[in-house]
Structures are given as structure tokens and as C-alpha cells.
Amino acid sequence: MLDILEHAIDKGRNLGATYIEIRGESGFVEYIQMEDSRVAALTQRLERGVAIRALADGAWGFVTTGNLELLDKGVSDAVAMAKAAARSRKEPIKLAEVRAYEDVIKNKPKRDPRHVPIEEKIEYMNQMTKTIRDYDPRVTAVTIKVRTSSGTKYLVTSEGAKIQSPTLLVWTLPWASGKDGIRLSAARYEDATTDEGWEFFERIASPEVIGTAVAKRLKQQLDGVAAKSGVFPCVCGPRVIGTLAHEALGHLAEADITMNSSFAGKLGQVVASEGVSMTDNGIDMGRVGVSKYDDEGVPASRVEIIKDSVLTELLTNREYAAKINHRTTGNARAESYLFPPIIRMRSTIFELGEHSREEVFEGIKFGYYCTDFRGGQAQTNASFQVGIQEAYEIVNGELGRPVTDLSISGIATDSLYKIEAVSKEPFPYDVGRCGKGQEAFVSSGGPDIRFGAGGITFGGKS
Amino acid sequence: MMVKEKELLGLCSYIISTGLKAGATAVEALAQSQNELETDIELSEISSVNQKIGTEIAIRLYIGKRMGSAFTNIPTKDSVRDAVGLAISAAKVTTEDADWISLPQPQAYTTIEGLWDDGIAKTNPSEVVDLTGKLISKAATSEPGLVLIRGGSGTSSHTSAYTNSNGVSCSERGTTSYLVEAAMAQTESGATPLVVEYDVRRDLSLDMEGMVKRVADWVRICKTKVNGRSGKHTVIFHPQAYAPLFGYTLIPSIRGDNVARGKSKIADKIGDTISSELLTLVDNGIIPGGAATSKADDEGVPRQKTSIIEKGILRSFLWDTYWANKMGVKSTGNARRNMRQGLVDISPTTLVIDSGAREIEEAITEIDHGYYILNVQGAHSSNPESGDFSIVGNPAFLIENGKIIGAVDGLMVSGNIYEVLNNIVEIAKKPIKLFSWIGPEFVAKNIDITAKE
Numbered sequence: 001m002l003d004i005l006e007h008a009i010d011k012g013r014n015l016g017a018t019y020i021e022i023r024g025e026s027g028f029v030e031y032i033q034m035e036d037s038r039v040a041a042l043t044q045r046l047e048r049g050v051a052i053r054a055l056a057d058g059a060w061g062f063v064t065t066g067n068l069e070l071l072d073k074g075v076s077d078a079v080a081m082a083k084a085a086a087r088s089r090k091e092p093i094k095l096a097e098v099r100a101y102e103d104v105i106k107n108k109p110k111r112d113p114r115h116v117p118i119e120e121k122i123e124y125m126n127q128m129t130k131t132i133r134d135y136d137p138r139v140t141a142v143t144i145k146v147r148t149s150s151g152t153k154y155l156v157t158s159e160g161a162k163i164q165s166p167t168l169l170v171w172t173l174p175w176a177s178g179k180d181g182i183r184l185s186a187a188r189y190e191d192a193t194t195d196e197g198w199e200f201f202e203r204i205a206s207p208e209v210i211g212t213a214v215a216k217r218l219k220q221q222l223d224g225v226a227a228k229s230g231v232f233p234c235v236c237g238p239r240v241i242g243t244l245a246h247e248a249l250g251h252l253a254e255a256d257i258t259m260n261s262s263f264a265g266k267l268g269q270v271v272a273s274e275g276v277s278m279t280d281n282g283i284d285m286g287r288v289g290v291s292k293y294d295d296e297g298v299p300a301s302r303v304e305i306i307k308d309s310v311l312t313e314l315l316t317n318r319e320y321a322a323k324i325n326h327r328t329t330g331n332a333r334a335e336s337y338l339f340p341p342i343i344r345m346r347s348t349i350f351e352l353g354e355h356s357r358e359e360v361f362e363g364i365k366f367g368y369y370c371t372d373f374r375g376g377q378a379q380t381n382a383s384f385q386v387g388i389q390e391a392y393e394i395v396n397g398e399l400g401r402p403v404t405d406l407s408i409s410g411i412a413t414d415s416l417y418k419i420e421a422v423s424k425e426p427f428p429y430d431v432g433r434c435g436k437g438q439e440a441f442v443s444s445g446g447p448d449i450r451f452g453a454g455g456i457t458f459g460g461k462s
Numbered sequence: 463m464m465v466k467e468k469e470l471l472g473l474c475s476y477i478i479s480t481g482l483k484a485g486a487t488a489v490e491a492l493a494q495s496q497n498e499l500e501t502d503i504e505l506s507e508i509s510s511v512n513q514k515i516g517t518e519i520a521i522r523l524y525i526g527k528r529m530g531s532a533f534t535n536i537p538t539k540d541s542v543r544d545a546v547g548l549a550i551s552a553a554k555v556t557t558e559d560a561d562w563i564s565l566p567q568p569q570a571y572t573t574i575e576g577l578w579d580d581g582i583a584k585t586n587p588s589e590v591v592d593l594t595g596k597l598i599s600k601a602a603t604s605e606p607g608l609v610l611i612r613g614g615s616g617t618s619s620h621t622s623a624y625t626n627s628n629g630v631s632c633s634e635r636g637t638t639s640y641l642v643e644a645a646m647a648q649t650e651s652g653a654t655p656l657v658v659e660y661d662v663r664r665d666l667s668l669d670m671e672g673m674v675k676r677v678a679d680w681v682r683i684c685k686t687k688v689n690g691r692s693g694k695h696t697v698i699f700h701p702q703a704y705a706p707l708f709g710y711t712l713i714p715s716i717r718g719d720n721v722a723r724g725k726s727k728i729a730d731k732i733g734d735t736i737s738s739e740l741l742t743l744v745d746n747g748i749i750p751g752g753a754a755t756s757k758a759d760d761e762g763v764p765r766q767k768t769s770i771i772e773k774g775i776l777r778s779f780l781w782d783t784y785w786a787n788k789m790g791v792k793s794t795g796n797a798r799r800n801m802r803q804g805l806v807d808i809s810p811t812t813l814v815i816d817s818g819a820r821e822i823e824e825a826i827t828e829i830d831h832g833y834y835i836l837n838v839q840g841a842h843s844s845n846p847e848s849g850d851f852s853i854v855g856n857p858a859f860l861i862e863n864g865k866i867i868g869a870v871d872g873l874m875v876s877g878n879i880y881e882v883l884n885n886i887v888e889i890a891k892k893p894i895k896l897f898s899w900i901g902p903e904f905v906a907k908n909i910d911i912t913a914k915e
Contacts, residue, residue: 046534060510060511185847260646404848406876
């Protein structure tokens with residue numbers, strides 16, 4: 001494939017573009033959905049396609065097609081469309097200078113998902129269904145989704161970049177529903193790897209581990225008490241604080257959003273309590289969302305978004321790095337050949353602090369410990385919302401009763417100043433899918449972090 | 463560039479015969495070909511022109527009661543033959559589904575006018591760029607300090623064909639055009655929320671003036687920041703706010719699959735009153751000009767109009783063929799197929815809420831203290847089974863003494879969707895058209911509001 005793409009770039013050189021980039025992709029993709037032990041979908045496919053992006057006269061043209069025979073035409077169309085777009089621009093788009101890399105990256109999954117028999121995959125899902133149903137007699141319905149993919153992606157640019165890298169995904173999401181009297185509820189869980197093969201489901205995300213994780217959350221939904229509404233001190237556990245890092249802060253630090261967000265013009269300024277540091281770590285190899293190069297061929301790097309309470313760096317692609325005179329951070333990612341690369345997070349975390357677990361909870365008369373999320377969303381005015389599907393009351397510094405669905409919100413630029421304690425205990429990461437017009441697999445996490453009253457608002461019944 | 467309906471039908475028929483020869487006892491194929499052209503705006507300038515050309519072919523087949531499916535994006539006989547092979551291998555090793563009865567049977571289709579527009583089909587990149595350029599200049603002068611963050615315009619034309627081994631065979635073509643504007647302004651304390659408006663049509667009669675004015679009006683109000691007050695209050699929901707909220711709570715509960723699987727809280731409530739009698743909700747798959755309007759659903763079943771809630775009484779759920787067969791009812795033409803994943807599930811088309819008698823402005827004049835929620839954050843984190851939700855209204859506006867006086871940051875709106883339905887006290891007169899909803903604002907009382915201190 002690399003040769004075909006290179007050839008197309010060569011043919012496009014005299015069309016008047018300042019930059020041409022072609023991303024190719026080929027591979028195996030599989031989706032299985034099981035509903036109450038019934039296979040509702042089982043699709044295997046061989047996917048192949050190309051994405052062509054041309055910068056001409058200071059604007060972009062983008063063409064995507066699954067038909068490789070249209071490659072040369074796609075290049076000339078992309079250049080023509082860029083030129084059409086450029087007529088209206090006052091300020092031409094420029095790209096930050098980067099070194100063009102040539103590289104072939106290999107991965108070594110022990111069990112490539114494409115070679116794992118379907119029967120074994122169905123058995124994995126059957127076992128998980130059984131684990132969930134056996135956990136609590138009130139379980140009424142179980143849906144399990146499994147996605148796997150295994151293939152290769154290619155990047156060739158007119159500047160000489162030529163990178164071949166593997167694509168790999170092993171992902172599961174169970175959804176369990178339950179009924180107690182007239183009360184219906186549900187819980188979800190999600191785990192994935194982009195670094196291992198099917199062995200991830202044997203070694204770490206076994207049907208028992210994942211099934212128990214979701215069933216436990218459903219049980220707590222059925223047994224829990226309703227949350228109060230208002231403003232309370234709270235501690236956010238790793239899965240929630242990670243979501244907060246991503247939703248509340250990470251998005252505001254994406255350079256394409258920052259320019260007009262509440263973080264605009266705040267680089268170099270204190271934006272959080274003392275001792276707070278937050279990072280998008282693009283070099284923590286093996287984490288979901290992390291790869292050696294981004295989809296513009298820029299090497300990934302560790303971005304210290306907040307360092308010791310100061311807004312220090314933003315996430316960029318080549319276009320925004322040039323626009324705001326910032327270094328390239330390797331955050332340009334595309335879901336697939338159907339989309340152009342845009343600025344995305346990879347593995348976003350709050351760094352460890354200096355407090356013991358006891359110190360984090362100490363002195364909270366009444367508050368909440370939020371330990372798992374259902375979803376979250378950010379807005380440009382720094383308003384964030386995170387739906388919570390697992391939480392406990394904190395009474396006099398001790399964990400109390402489980403709480404049913406609630407959600408927390410705040411204005412990130414205010415909430416960061418209300419952080420009172422950051423745990424020094426290591427934490428597990430969680431995996432999520434971020435939507436910004438296209439899907440990106442990301443990881444996030446952080447230690448237990450305590451917010452004083454006023455930092456986080458709890459939505460509930462008054 | 464697009465594959466013609468006749469060619470797609472030919473490929474689908476070839477899939478049926480290849481599947482049957484390979485041992486399948488029932489086969490269906492859905493093929494879609496599209497040509498999309500769009501322009502992106504970033505920071506008030508056209509950033510890119512994008513084109514997506516492609517064909518997607520989904521195959522589902524059964525060997526007895528064992529199902530397998532496959533997908534290919536290459537519209538050739540060789541490629542679809544390979545895909546049939548993958549589906550056959552999958553069906554051979556999967557588990558038997560005792561509940562599966564049959565693929566859809568042939569039915570008559572009604573003729574729907576206005577699905578295709580030659581003007582859209584012939585649009586070239588320069589025309590789309592010009593349209594977006596016009597949007598940029600209109601937005602620039604619409605409100606001081608307004609920044610056009612994202613948006614643009616686009617056109618799309620598509621052809622599709624469906625056939626199955628029961629003799630169902632249909633094809634159609636359609637076009638859409640759209641305009642989007644997402645804008646905000648800087649304020650003394652930071653930034654306003656992003657305000658988004660759009661217009662979607664099946665022809666090129668896009669209302670740019672109206673859209674730009676709506677965005678400017680909203681951004682102007684957002685610039686004034688005021689504080690909210692916690693408690694139970696009267697709240698007006700704009701369709702942009704209730705569409706996602708209903709979409710993650712009420713709508714999953716009217717899906718036949720969830721009803722059949724014990725995942726719907728209103729599964730046994732047909733004929734019962736589940737909301738204020740002011741509410742009438744219809745799923746209209748054949749409404750003229752609707753973005754989701756088409757001849758057939760993704761299983762070749764004719765689209766139709768289905769009454770869901772009539773004056774507060776629950777009338778029907780939405781069905782595809784599998785779940786309708788299992789539950790002994792008729793498909794309502796609401797099958798949606800995720801082409802690449804192969805999953806066929808149940809999805810509404812255009813949901814329509816009947817209009818009330820008064821303009822919303824009149825209702826506002828009677829509110830001493832209340833809120834107008836234009837959009838929400840976090841609807842997707844609602845609990846679809848219980849109907850509980852806790853979201854942030856953003857943009858959200860404070861109403862005092864009969865007037866909207868400014869925007870509130872961090873206003874949380876919580877409750878249970880069935881309580882909200884019962885608390886609706888008024889539905890406004892003027893319908894607002896979104897991508898998959900048409901309805902006016904509604905007013906609900908006793909809604910739990912938590913304001914940031």
C-alpha cells in the first residue's frame with residue numbers, strides 16, 4: 001500500500017499544493033452484540049480505504065474513499081477543493097515545521113483477534129452473561145458488545161513522511177438491567193486495549209472480572225439511596241477524576257477550542273489550587289489512545305497541561321502549533337480514513353499528590369465519594385457535567401450508603417481552586433470513547449481528589 | 463460518481479442468489495451509495511472542503527435460525543461474494559436464535575414527494591464554499607463580539623436498495639442540504655456557552671437569515687450572566703434541550719426491543735395516561751421535508767406515521783421486524799441498520815409534538831421566576847431504564863417577572879422523565895424543526911433546579 005500512496009503523492013506534486021497527506025488503512029474489523037444470550041449482531045469485515053488531505057493556497061481539501069482506483073482523482077479533487085476554499089480566506093493556514101519520519105512499527109499481540117475462533121468469542125460473552133445473572137437474582141436483561149480490529153495504517157506525505165503502523169482494538173461493553181419491585185435501573189462498564197490481542201480478555205478483562213464489575217454497580221443502583229441536591233464536599237475516585245480531567249479540563253486545553261474557551265489567554269497563569277498537576281501523556285506506551293506518531297506523523301509527547309497549578313501547555317496539531325506559536329505535541333488523531341485528523345486527547349490524568357487516603361477523607365462531615373461515571377460533557381464556558389453511576393455517602397470521614405444515579409457539575413475554572421487534597425496512592429486507568437464529531441479511544445485517570453464545598457454541584461431532588 | 467439505484471438492486475439480487483446457493487435459508491442485503499460535500503468553518507474562516515464518496519453494503523443471512531452478517535465497502539460482484547462467504551461462516555458457528563421467525567414480507571409502498579432535488583445533486587465545491595462564505599459574512603455583522611467557532615454548509619445525495627429472499631425489492635434516492643452555525647462571545651468573566659443552530663432541507667431552500675438571527679439573539683442574551691436559585695421551579699424546555707433528554711430516557715422505553723426485554727418502565731402502560739393530556743407525540747416517517755423521511759426503513763418495510771402518545775395516553779411502541787414477529791405485532795417501519803456493525807435496531811424517524819395555542823412569549827410573561835433551557839449537557843448519562851436524569855442546562859436563561867433577563871452558568875436540572883411528562887402545563891404554538899424532531903417549546907412546573915452557589 002505504501003508504494004501506491006507514494007506514487008499518488010508524486011503524481012499530485014505538480015498540482016500546486018503546498019502539502020499533501022494520504023492515509024491508507026486496511027484490516028479486519030469485527031462487531032458482536034449479544035442480548036440475553038442471543039447473538040443480535042455478528043459482523044466481520046475487511047475494511048480498506050484512503051483519506052487524502054491537501055493544503056493549497058492556505059486552505060484544506062479532504063477526500064475519503066473506499067475505492068483505491070479513485071486515488072489519483074481523489075488527490076486532484078482534494079487540491080481543487082482546497083483552492084476553492086482558499087478563495088475566501090484572509091489568513092492562510094500554515095503548518096508548523098516538523099521532521100519527516102520514515103518508520104515501520106510492529107506490534108505483537110499474542111492472539112490476533114482475527115484468528116480467534118468466533119465460538120470462543122461467543123463463549124466469552126456467554127460466560128460474562130452468566131456471571132452477571134448469577135450475581136443478583138434481580139438482573140432482568142444483559143447486553144454485551146465486543147469490538148475487535150486488527151490491521152495496518154499507512155501515512156505518506158509530500159514532505160517525505162512514510163510511516164506504517166498497526167491498528168489493534170479489543171473492546172467490551174456490558175450493560176446490565178435490573179428490577180426490584182417497580183424500580184428499574186441499569187449499569188454499564190467498559191474496558192479495552194489497543195496494545196494487546198485477545199489475551200487481554202484472558203489475562204485482565206476476563207468475563208468474571210468485567211461481569212462482576214457491572215453487576216456490582218447494578219446492585220448498588222437497586223439498593224442505593226437517592227442523592228441530595230446542592231453543594232457538598234466530595235472526593236472523586238480515579239474513574240471519575242479521570243473523566244473530569246478529560247471533560248472539564250482536557251477539552252479546554254485542545255488548542256482549537258482554547259482560543260475561545262475560558263482558558264483563552266491564561267497560559268502561564270495559575271488556574272488551580274497548589275499541588276495540582278494534569279497531563280496528557282502521549283508517551284505512556286501501552287495505554288489506550290497512545291501511539292508512537294499521531295495521524296500527521298508527528299511523534300507523540302507528554303504534555304504538561306497544568307504543572308504545579310499553572311496552565312503550562314496546550315494540545316496541538318501542526319496547524320494550531322503554527323497559529324499560536326506552540327510546539328507540536330502529536331495530538332492530531334483521526335477515527336479512521338473516513339475522517340481528517342483533529343486535535344484529540346490520548347491518556348489524560350491528574351498527577352499524584354502528597355496526601356494519604358485518610359487525609360483525603362478526613363474531616364468531611366457529610367459529602368459524597370464518586371467512584372464511577374456514566375458519561376460526561378464539556379462546554380466552552382468551562383461548564384462540565386459528569387453522570388455518576390456509582391457513589392457513596394461520606395459521613396464523618398467514613399464511607400456510608402451507596403447512592404443511586406446522580407450527576408455532578410461545575411465551572412472548571414472555579415472548581416480547580418476548590419481542590420483541597422490529592423492522594424499519593426497509585427491509581428488504575430479507565431478507558432473511554434470521546435466524541436468530537438468523530439470517535440477516539442482514550443484513557444484517563446487520577447488519584448482520589450477532594451473538592452471543598454462549592455467546587456462541585458450535585459444534581460438531585462430538592 | 464454515485465452508484466445508480468438499478469446497479470445497487472442488481473448487486474443486492476446477486477447477494478441473495480449467492481447466499482441461497484451457499485446454503486443460507488434466508489438472505490437480505492441493503493446497499494447505500496452516497497456523495498457528500500461539506501465545508502468546515504474554524505474561527506470564522508473556511509478551513510476545509512471535504513468530500514466523502516462511497517458505497518456501503520450490509521448483508522444479513524440465516525441458516526435455519528442461525529444468523530450471520532457481513533459488510534463491504536467495495537461494490538463489485540467479487541467483493542460481495544467474499545462478504546457472503548464471511549456471513550455464511552459466521553452463521554455456521556453462531557448460536558441458534560429460537561425466536562427468529564422471518565425476514566420482512568413484500569408490502570406496498572406509498573409515493574413520497576420531495577425526497578430528491580436535482581439542484582442538490584449537481585452542487586459543486588465552489589457553490590458550497592460560496593454558501594459558507596455568505597454565512598461567515600452574515601454572522602460577522604449579526605452581533606457585536608460574536609465569534610463563529612464552527613459550522614458550515616453541506617449537501618448530500620444518496621441512492622439505496624434493499625432486497626431479500628422473501629421477494630422484497632425496493633430502491634430509492636434522496637438529497638439533503640444543511641447549514642450549521644456554532645457561535646459564542648467572550649465575556650468579562652470568561653466565555654459564553656457555544657450556541658448552535660442549524661437548518662436541514664431536502665432541497666436548497668435553506669433559511670440562512672433565520673438561523674443567523676436566532677444565533678445572534680441567543681448569544682446576546684448569553685452575554686449577560688446572572689445567578690440562579692435552587693428549588694422547584696417552572697422550566698421551559700426548547701426542543702434542542704428536550705430532544706436529547708427524551709432521546710436518552712423516554713425514547714429507549716418506547717423501543718419495542720426494550721419493551722420485549724423488560725427494559726422499559728412503560729411496557730405495560732398501553733392505553734394508560736403517562737403524561738399531561740397536553741402532549742401528543744407522533745413518529746412520522748413520511749412527513750414531507752423530514753430529514754429522516756424515506757420510502758422504506760433499513761429492512762425494506764414501508765415507513766409510516768405511528769401515534770406514540772395521544773393527549774397523554776400511551777398508544778404504541780416502535781418496532782422492527784424481528785421484535786414485532788416475536789411479540790406478535792406488526793413492524794412500524796422503524797428498523798435502523800448500523801451498516802458496518804451489522805446490528806439492526808429500532809430507531810425513531812421524525813418525532814413530532816403537536817402545537818399548543820399560545821406563543822412562548824405569552825407564556826413567559828406569566829412566569830415570575832423560572833428558567834428557559836435552550837440546550838443541555840450530559841443527557842447521555844441519564845438512566846434510560848429508570849428515567850432518572852441529572853443534567854446541566856447550558857445555555858440556560860433566568861426568567862424573572864415575565865422576562866428573560868440573562869444566562870445562568872452551571873444550572874442543574876434533575877428529575878425523572880415521567881414526572882416531567884406529567885408536569886407539562888403548556889405547549890407553545892410555533893413548531894421548531896430539528897434534524898429528527900419537530901415541536902414547539904414546552905413549559906413544565908415543579909422541576910428540580912440546583913443552582914451553583
